[in-house]
Amino acid sequence: xxxxxxxxxxxxxxxxxxxxxxxxxxxxxxxAFMPVGTQAAIKGVHHDEVRAAGADIILAxxxxxxxxxxxxxxxxxxxxxxxxxWPLPILTDSGGYxxxxxxxxxxxxxxxxxxxxHLDGAMVELTPERAVEVQILLGADITMQLDxxxxxxxDPADIERAMRLSLRWAxxxxxxxxxxxxxxxxxxIVQGGDDERLREESARTLVELGFDGYAIxxxxxxxxxxxxxxxxxxxxxxxxxxxxxYLMGVGTPADILNAIGRGIDMFDCVLPTRNGxxxxxxxxxxPINIKNARHADDxxxxxxxxxxxxxxxxxxxxxxxLFKANEALGGTLLSIVNLFYYQDITAGARAAIAQAxxxxxxxxxAEQWAAKRDLE
Amino acid sequence: xxxxxxxxxxxxxxxxxxxxxxxxxxxxxxxAFMPVGTQAAIKGVHHDEVRAAGADIILAxxxxxxxxxxxxxxxxxxxxxxxxxWPLPILTDSGGYxxxxxxxxxxxxxxxxxxxxHLDGAMVELTPERAVEVQILLGADITMQLDxxxxxxxDPADIERAMRLSLRWAxxxxxxxxxxxxxxxxxxIVQGGDDERLREESARTLVELGFDGYAIxxxxxxxxxxxxxxxxxxxxxxxxxxxxxYLMGVGTPADILNAIGRGIDMFDCVLPTRNGxxxxxxxxxxPINIKNARHADDxxxxxxxxxxxxxxxxxxxxxxxLFKANEALGGTLLSIVNLFYYQDITAGARAAIAQAxxxxxxxxxAEQWAAKRDLE
Numbered sequence: 001x002x003x004x005x006x007x008x009x010x011x012x013x014x015x016x017x018x019x020x021x022x023x024x025x026x027x028x029x030x031x032a033f034m035p036v037g038t039q040a041a042i043k044g045v046h047h048d049e050v051r052a053a054g055a056d057i058i059l060a061x062x063x064x065x066x067x068x069x070x071x072x073x074x075x076x077x078x079x080x081x082x083x084x085x086w087p088l089p090i091l092t093d094s095g096g097y098x099x100x101x102x103x104x105x106x107x108x109x110x111x112x113x114x115x116x117x118h119l120d121g122a123m124v125e126l127t128p129e130r131a132v133e134v135q136i137l138l139g140a141d142i143t144m145q146l147d148x149x150x151x152x153x154x155d156p157a158d159i160e161r162a163m164r165l166s167l168r169w170a171x172x173x174x175x176x177x178x179x180x181x182x183x184x185x186x187x188x189i190v191q192g193g194d195d196e197r198l199r200e201e202s203a204r205t206l207v208e209l210g211f212d213g214y215a216i217x218x219x220x221x222x223x224x225x226x227x228x229x230x231x232x233x234x235x236x237x238x239x240x241x242x243x244x245x246y247l248m249g250v251g252t253p254a255d256i257l258n259a260i261g262r263g264i265d266m267f268d269c270v271l272p273t274r275n276g277x278x279x280x281x282x283x284x285x286x287p288i289n290i291k292n293a294r295h296a297d298d299x300x301x302x303x304x305x306x307x308x309x310x311x312x313x314x315x316x317x318x319x320x321x322l323f324k325a326n327e328a329l330g331g332t333l334l335s336i337v338n339l340f341y342y343q344d345i346t347a348g349a350r351a352a353i354a355q356a357x358x359x360x361x362x363x364x365x366a367e368q369w370a371a372k373r374d375l376e
Numbered sequence: 377x378x379x380x381x382x383x384x385x386x387x388x389x390x391x392x393x394x395x396x397x398x399x400x401x402x403x404x405x406x407x408a409f410m411p412v413g414t415q416a417a418i419k420g421v422h423h424d425e426v427r428a429a430g431a432d433i434i435l436a437x438x439x440x441x442x443x444x445x446x447x448x449x450x451x452x453x454x455x456x457x458x459x460x461x462w463p464l465p466i467l468t469d470s471g472g473y474x475x476x477x478x479x480x481x482x483x484x485x486x487x488x489x490x491x492x493x494h495l496d497g498a499m500v501e502l503t504p505e506r507a508v509e510v511q512i513l514l515g516a517d518i519t520m521q522l523d524x525x526x527x528x529x530x531d532p533a534d535i536e537r538a539m540r541l542s543l544r545w546a547x548x549x550x551x552x553x554x555x556x557x558x559x560x561x562x563x564x565i566v567q568g569g570d571d572e573r574l575r576e577e578s579a580r581t582l583v584e585l586g587f588d589g590y591a592i593x594x595x596x597x598x599x600x601x602x603x604x605x606x607x608x609x610x611x612x613x614x615x616x617x618x619x620x621x622y623l624m625g626v627g628t629p630a631d632i633l634n635a636i637g638r639g640i641d642m643f644d645c646v647l648p649t650r651n652g653x654x655x656x657x658x659x660x661x662x663p664i665n666i667k668n669a670r671h672a673d674d675x676x677x678x679x680x681x682x683x684x685x686x687x688x689x690x691x692x693x694x695x696x697x698l699f700k701a702n703e704a705l706g707g708t709l710l711s712i713v714n715l716f717y718y719q720d721i722t723a724g725a726r727a728a729i730a731q732a733x734x735x736x737x738x739x740x741x742a743e744q745w746a747a748k749r750d751l752e
Binding site for chain 1: 420445
């Protein structure tokens, strides 16, 4: 489907995989974590820091960018890479999830979804064909099909209806994508809620259609961690080994490692930046809520051995002060710390899989993360 | 007064001077612009960018830091340089200006000023001795005397009263500073509102007391640019050539160049970061309001020949989008652009004075700034 897009497996350990996605804008080492640049910017963080953290792909969002600044404007300005001055690979989410979570008025019919823009209240139609067109205009290296995402828990009939609609939309997206410039990839999205049978059917049907990669959508939408991992474990084996697998919107470092252990290659999540802005640092020692009063006099950095300068150079007392004083620099520094940590986690997983010690690696990190309830 | 603190003139052209301040934390090349780090952070900008811009000194604020995180806490954490991880020189403002502008309830008496904290409403006393003590605890390379700042226009009697009180406080600050660690400098502050006679008297009396440097305070507080420059022109000649002269809180690039032409060596101002956050970029082509709709489709960078990567790498269309989308990165990037530009202006002035072409340099910049009303 796409000449310049390819995936190769480098190593496996049980279900866990290390690999390499080649795109027209460079290589993505998997397992990969994609920082979220919803509106063509990683919130509060300079691109240079995102690259320094080690990200070799970011995610941007069809729904937001089609409304503002519009896909046509981005295309006229040379596409998203040129527009935002990000030379490495970009994946664009299709917009289905945002239509579900952001639009106050929306109507899903066979043709597509109609929603009221959260910006100006205008009615906007997003069909599978338009979702693909927008992403081609944006110039994404990896395009996602339009899908219908259902919050969990949900009525089983509604889950099945949305799954089957997403499959029909997958087919239409594939057809619409036939004229995409070479080098672009299209991923299908497995739906089916918490029903493993539906998930397997969705995966099988998508594989028959044939995509460059496969995502598992409709998770991290209200279900427990246990349900999420059960669905991932049931779905991943139904996907072809020779294509990348992407678990959308997940998650904590522990979630990511657990999903890698079940065969997932790609992740995106707002947690590192959102939590960073709210004062929660992800570190080797587990999560640290820097706003807690116990840090006010602590001269220690977050982690003196971190690869991240912000984690080494600034004391916890200073970071605490920045949050207490409402200085935006605090959120920026913690977002940077967290982006580095997420890249460390996936880089560590890659190295561990290559050395067949992933199980140990995951156990080590899980131990550090025993204090995980600080996340809440 | 301070062994490791010195100032030497390198070149002069008319009243304009280029020089070098040596401090325990490094050299400050003058004319110098000091980015404002009120609460021990330059708003929205990573320290690395402040250094990359070329700042070799920053300003922090006694009033804010004594309230939060407190001077004693900063001292216990190794002083302000260590606390905020800024290894270069720091000047701390004394707090008089902030007491005037921020405190809803304040009472100025001979002993000092009593004010209600804007944070928790507690009553706080700031005497000249306490202002010096706080700044010694912070570890400032340059300490400012406590003064009383009066908004203009003001009653002449009030201007004179505040000027004479500030002189008595100057004497008390000097006495309190006698036990400061070596290498620290203390600057006196000339007051006297828009009255040149009072300004000269204030300057003369301070010089008789003897300080490491002299500031002109109580300007940029409501008076016209013409009044400000007239007062500067009347005051600077009353100050000794062999000491640095600092014009507090000024100003636009044009103000700074005009004041350099009248013999000023040091400046601080929130304009580069505050205007940056609000979408106004300072460039070689004058001010650019990036939120203006005309930039929405403009692929050009702010200045392709700028020394500042943010001014070269990002299109006006992208910067415009970031502001429209309320992405904090927009304010950060424009703040960086502006900090670079302010350093360019003072570095350009230094080079021009050394080559005896400062008058031409100022005229060139003034021409670029003909569109200055965009500032409003």
